[in-house]
Amino acid sequence: MSNPSSNKYLIFLGCAIPYRVSSYEISSRKILAKLGVELVEMPEFNCCGLPLDPVSHETMLILAARNLALAEQQGLNILTLCPGCAGTLKKVNKILKEDKALKEKINTHLKEAGMEFKGTIETKHLLQLLKEDVGYDKIKASVTNPLTNLKVAEHNGCHILRPKEYIGFDDPEDPQTLKALIEATGATCLDYIDETECCGAPSVGVSDKVALQLAKDKLNHIKQVDAQALITICPFCHIMYDTNELRIEKMFNETYGIPILHYPQLLGLAMGIKPEELAFNELRVNPSKIINQVTQGAK
Amino acid sequence: MTEAAPTPTTKGQEPIKASELDPKFKYELQKIHGSEKILKCFQCGTCTSDCPIARYSDSYRPRTLIHMAQLGLKDRVLKSDTLWLCAACFTCTDRCPQDVEVASVIRVFRNLAVENGCMPQVFKDQIAAVLDSGYAYKIPDLRIKKRESQGLPPLPKGNPESVKKTLKGVKLIDNVQKPAGETLNVQPQQQ
CATH class of the missing domain: 3.40.50.11810 (Rossmann fold)
Known part of the structure; x- marks a missing residue:
C-alpha cells in the first residue's frame, strides 16, 4: 500500500449504492467507524466507467482515470464498497501505469479539465481493506x-x-x-x-x-x-x-x-x-x- | 444437445458465402486493446462450457463468436444481438488455457458493434446520465434528501462540466450528443 496512512480512505460510493442500495452504505459506515477506519468524502467523482466499457473502452478508461486523478490530488487511497468500481479502478490504474503511450493519450483528455493521472494511489474494496488493513x-x-x-x-x-x-x-x-x-x-x-x-x-x-x-x-x-x-x-x-x-x-x-x-x-x-x-x-x-x-x- | 446442433447465431440465416468473409477482420482485432490474442484461440470450448450465461441461453456461445471472427464473419458477429448477453463475469478470461482474455474480446465486439450503429437503449441512458450528473443513473431527489434522515453525509455533487471536458473528442460521446440516429434496441429475448 502506498502513502499515506492505511486507515484513512477516500470513499468512492459509485452510482448503484446511492441510487438503490443505501442499506449497504449505512451499515458499512457503521462498522468502519467502529473499526477506526477514517473515511473522507470524495467530491466531484464520476461513474467508475465500468457500465460504459461495453460501448466504449476509451470512455471507460477516461472516466476511471479522472477518478484516480481526483484521489491523487488529495493524496489518499480509494475505498469502494462496489466490486465493479474497485475492479475497474484497479485495472485502469495498472494498465495506465504499464502502458506509457496509453497513459499519455488518456492524459491529453484529462488535461482538458486541468487534471493528470500519475499512478500514485491505490484502490481497495471493503473486503480487501477488512482483510489486509484491519485484519x-x-x-x-x-x-x-x-x-x-x-x-x-x-x-x-x-x-x-x-x-x-x-x-x-x-x-x-x-x-x-x-x-x-x-x-x-x-x-x-x-x-x-x-x-x-x-x-x-x-x-x-x-x-x-x-x-x-x-x-x-x-x-x-x-x-x-x-x-x-x-x-x-x-x-x-x-x-x-x-x-x-x-x-x-x-x-x-x-x-x-x-x-x-x-x-x-x-x-x-x-x-x-x-x-x-x-x-x-x-x-x-x-x-x-x-x-x-x-x-x-x-x- | 449435440455440439453440431445449430445455434441461433447461425440458425435461420443464409449459408455462408465466401464473398461475405472479411479475411482482414482478425488482423484488425489483433491491433485492438483487449482482442490482441484472438488468433491464439484453438477452439477448445472452455469459455462456452464454463459460461454461466451459455448454460441458460441457447444462443450465446463465446467460442462460436470467436470462431466466426477468426473466419472473417465480421457482419454476423457485430450484428448478433447475443453479444449483449455476456455478463462480463470474466470466468472465461480466467480459465482460458490460451490466455485469450475472452471477455475482453467480447467487449471489443460490442464496441465495434456500437461504432456500426448498434447500441442497446440502456447504454444511451447511462451515457446521458453521466454527461448530466457524473453518475451513471439519474439519482432521484428523494433519495438524495433521504440521506440526511438516514444519518448519511450529503451525496457528493458531480462535476459534469469537467467530465464532459475530459470526454471531448471521444467518438461515441460526440455521436450520442447528436440527435437520435439509428440505434438497435435490444429486446429481452423470449427463450
Whole structure:
C-alpha cells in the first residue's frame, strides 16, 4: 500500500449504492467507524466507467482515470464498497501505469479539465481493506455478540474475484476472504454448489429469463444446505437476489424466504450495533427471523 | 444437445458465402486493446462450457463468436444481438488455457458493434446520465434528501462540466450528443 496512512480512505460510493442500495452504505459506515477506519468524502467523482466499457473502452478508461486523478490530488487511497468500481479502478490504474503511450493519450483528455493521472494511489474494496488493513484479529476482537448459532452462505460475486490478474487478493476458484470474515462474527459459513458463479444481474434487461434462472439455481443451492441467510458484498448481487427473490419464487413456484444481508450488516449485529441502525428495514426479504434469533441470543 | 446442433447465431440465416468473409477482420482485432490474442484461440470450448450465461441461453456461445471472427464473419458477429448477453463475469478470461482474455474480446465486439450503429437503449441512458450528473443513473431527489434522515453525509455533487471536458473528442460521446440516429434496441429475448 502506498502513502499515506492505511486507515484513512477516500470513499468512492459509485452510482448503484446511492441510487438503490443505501442499506449497504449505512451499515458499512457503521462498522468502519467502529473499526477506526477514517473515511473522507470524495467530491466531484464520476461513474467508475465500468457500465460504459461495453460501448466504449476509451470512455471507460477516461472516466476511471479522472477518478484516480481526483484521489491523487488529495493524496489518499480509494475505498469502494462496489466490486465493479474497485475492479475497474484497479485495472485502469495498472494498465495506465504499464502502458506509457496509453497513459499519455488518456492524459491529453484529462488535461482538458486541468487534471493528470500519475499512478500514485491505490484502490481497495471493503473486503480487501477488512482483510489486509484491519485484519481478522481486530475484527474478531470487535465482536461482542458472537453469532454462534447462525448458519449462512456467502456470495462473493464476480468482480471481487476476476480477472485474477487485476484483483488478485483471493483465489477465484476457491475464495476464502469472505468466508473468514463471516466466521470472524462467530457464524458458520456453509459451502454449496457453484459458490463462485455469477448472480446474473448484468443480464437483466437483456434477457431477464437467463438472469433469473441463474439466480434461481443459486437460491436452490443455498436452500439445499439450509442457510439462514445469504451474505453479499456487492450492490448489484444484492439487488439481484433481494429484489428478485419473491419474483423468482412466484415465477418458478419455489419457496425460499432467505434474507439477503450485506456483510457489514452481519458484522454490525456481531458488534452489538442495534439492528435499527443497520438499515435492515430497507431489505425486501424480511430478515426479522434471524434478527430475533441473534438479539435474543445476546440477552 | 449435440455440439453440431445449430445455434441461433447461425440458425435461420443464409449459408455462408465466401464473398461475405472479411479475411482482414482478425488482423484488425489483433491491433485492438483487449482482442490482441484472438488468433491464439484453438477452439477448445472452455469459455462456452464454463459460461454461466451459455448454460441458460441457447444462443450465446463465446467460442462460436470467436470462431466466426477468426473466419472473417465480421457482419454476423457485430450484428448478433447475443453479444449483449455476456455478463462480463470474466470466468472465461480466467480459465482460458490460451490466455485469450475472452471477455475482453467480447467487449471489443460490442464496441465495434456500437461504432456500426448498434447500441442497446440502456447504454444511451447511462451515457446521458453521466454527461448530466457524473453518475451513471439519474439519482432521484428523494433519495438524495433521504440521506440526511438516514444519518448519511450529503451525496457528493458531480462535476459534469469537467467530465464532459475530459470526454471531448471521444467518438461515441460526440455521436450520442447528436440527435437520435439509428440505434438497435435490444429486446429481452423470449427463450
